Amino acid sequence: MIKVRQLAHVCIFAHDLDATRSFYRDVLGLDTQFNFLRDGKIFGFYLNCGGRSHVEVFQKDGVRYSDLNQINHLCLEVENIDAAIAHIRSKGVDVTTKKHACDDTFQAWIRDPNDVKIELFEYTEKSAQFAGGDRIADW
Template structure:
């Protein structure tokens, strides 16, 4: 049996590496851990999310696999969703108003320069991720 620990990384194919790096570093506050290079040219990089989780980014033209979307979305836990939304807006990036989902977790949504949707999460004491129990979807 495999014992899973946590999300290791999410891989994104970027159409513009510089804009993607700026979004994840300047808007979301991630830090580049290392670059992927080929013949002295950067074609990808690894960003630290926190703990041992990362976002892996590759140039779409050099790494694309088929016609699939870059990814549907990834979810990042934040300490304070209202502060996170205010920070993102302060960077000139649109973010939805934080709302509480049927899972009793606050969420807001932002999109990176490649069209990747990012869900921001703030857990509560009643979040289904910790308390369990089925939830009726309202979307």
């Protein structure tokens, strides 16, 4: 039997590595854990999301994206969603308003320079992820 500990990483393709690294570092505060090198040049990197979770990014020129071949979104837990929203707005990045979701979490949404959707998540004491219980979807 397999026991999954947690999500190890989500991999995304970037049109522009520098813009992508800057976004995740400056807007979301994720530091580079390490770079991938080929022929002496960086072509990808791992971003540290805390614990043992990461976002993996690779340069992918000329790739066409569609709703059928991309990750729907990645979700990052934040300590204070109001502070996160204020910080993101201060960086000139569009972010949705905070929403209290049906699973008793707070969430907001942004997009990275590659149009990858990112959900920002703040748990509450009543969050279904810890409290359990079915929830009726309100979307």
